[in-house]
Amino acid sequence: MNSTESRLDQLRGPVPPVPHNARTIAALTSNPGCARRAVMDAAGVDKRTVAARVGFPPPYGQSPFAITRTRAFEAQVKANGCAELLRMLREVLDLPIPEVAYHDLEEAAGNTSQNVRHALARQVLGAAAKGTDEFGTLFDHPLLRLPVGGRQVFLEPDLIAFQFQGVFHIIEIKSFAVIDGQADGGKVAAAAVQSGVYVVALRQLLKELGLDPERVSHDVVLVCPENFSNHAVATKLDVRRQLTVLNRQLNRMTRIDELLEPLDDDLTFDLAPDRDGRPTRPVGELCAALEHIPARYSPDCLSMCEMSYFCRREAHGTTHALGRTVSEELGGVEWVEAALGLAGGLLAPAPEQMEAAMVLRAAMRLRNECFGIPA
Numbered sequence: 001m002n003s004t005e006s007r008l009d010q011l012r013g014p015v016p017p018v019p020h021n022a023r024t025i026a027a028l029t030s031n032p033g034c035a036r037r038a039v040m041d042a043a044g045v046d047k048r049t050v051a052a053r054v055g056f057p058p059p060y061g062q063s064p065f066a067i068t069r070t071r072a073f074e075a076q077v078k079a080n081g082c083a084e085l086l087r088m089l090r091e092v093l094d095l096p097i098p099e100v101a102y103h104d105l106e107e108a109a110g111n112t113s114q115n116v117r118h119a120l121a122r123q124v125l126g127a128a129a130k131g132t133d134e135f136g137t138l139f140d141h142p143l144l145r146l147p148v149g150g151r152q153v154f155l156e157p158d159l160i161a162f163q164f165q166g167v168f169h170i171i172e173i174k175s176f177a178v179i180d181g182q183a184d185g186g187k188v189a190a191a192a193v194q195s196g197v198y199v200v201a202l203r204q205l206l207k208e209l210g211l212d213p214e215r216v217s218h219d220v221v222l223v224c225p226e227n228f229s230n231h232a233v234a235t236k237l238d239v240r241r242q243l244t245v246l247n248r249q250l251n252r253m254t255r256i257d258e259l260l261e262p263l264d265d266d267l268t269f270d271l272a273p274d275r276d277g278r279p280t281r282p283v284g285e286l287c288a289a290l291e292h293i294p295a296r297y298s299p300d301c302l303s304m305c306e307m308s309y310f311c312r313r314e315a316h317g318t319t320h321a322l323g324r325t326v327s328e329e330l331g332g333v334e335w336v337e338a339a340l341g342l343a344g345g346l347l348a349p350a351p352e353q354m355e356a357a358m359v360l361r362a363a364m365r366l367r368n369e370c371f372g373i374p375a
């Protein structure tokens with residue numbers, strides 16, 4: 001085990017790691033400058049439990065009910081050798097698929113180790129891409145791999161990659177409903193980013209095999225229940241825009257070993273559970289450990305990260321807590337109090353704050369005019 005892996009193990013403590021998935025990669029790439037999330041995710045720290053321990057239980061998360069519903073719907077869509085799924089794929093991709101070979105890649109001859117499963121997915125998908133006859137068409141749960149912050153991350157997609165005439169399509173099965181042809185825009189947007197993560201990972205696999213990564217289509221297929229029924233409907237989604245953002249953000253991410261470099265050697269998020277699994281780690285100590293790694297809170301965190309209530313409290317009074325647009329406009333002005341001082345002319349701007357100070361004074365003038373306050 002290399003030193004990066006052993007440091008990450010120490011950060012997590014003696015518990016199994018929380019694995020990455022497309023959702024966590026999407027969240028990481030939406031805030032690539034946050035070292036705290038990058039380190040905690042790389043170490044597989046259970047952020048939900050840590051946040052609850054420090055008194056800020058997360059505001060969101062998939063309910064057990066939603067997870068069960070998604071699994072049941074996925075099982076229904078894939079029943080009888082994916083018969084229902086095939087019917088939809090023929091329609092939505094406009095493909096005449098005469099017959100289909102189905103591969104369940106959830107385990108490799110009883111072996112569920114990630115390395116073995118990834119090797120199997122690589123072999124089977126590679127053979128399909130090369131046009132070997134006995135391989136292709138539907139691949140259930142292929143285990144993909146993606147470099148994130150300089151480390152390989154396994155992605156366990158609950159999807160099927162479909163190959164026809166040399167083109168792979170990512171199929172994403174979700175349990176949110178499409179009602180009268182419309183689905184919740186936020187949920188579709190999140191599904192598009194998550195599917196985009198799988199496209200990037202599958203393209204990476206083809207690249208490693210010396211094959212053209214563009215053979216993975218930017219059109220993914222979203223399968224959802226229709227009109228409050230269990231009837232499934234498939235829709236094609238173009239994720240080109242999401243792919244551009246994901247690739248740019250993945251390339252911008254700092255390497256994990258560089259993020260670990262300045263951290264104290266004895267830093268850990270070990271919750272020291274008692275015999276019943278209840279955390280015993282002193283709250284103050286855990287807060288200090290969290291504060292040791294810089295974060296970059298923005299209001300977007302509230303819908304994406306389990307640590308968001310903790311980080312929002314910590315960022316209180318800063319301009320970046322007001323959102324990306326405000327913090328970009330006020331570059332060089334870290335605190336709301338300083339912004340108010342600059343706006344009212346009570347504070348002389350530093351050279352790097354001149355531009356922001358002009359914007360703030362103009363905004364203050366406008367505000368005063370609106371409220372009839374004399375200058």
Ligand code: SF4
Pocket residue numbers: 031034035036037295296297298301302305306307308309311
């Ligand atoms: S909530 Fe905190 S840890 Fe999570 S991404 Fe935002 S700033 Fe980073």
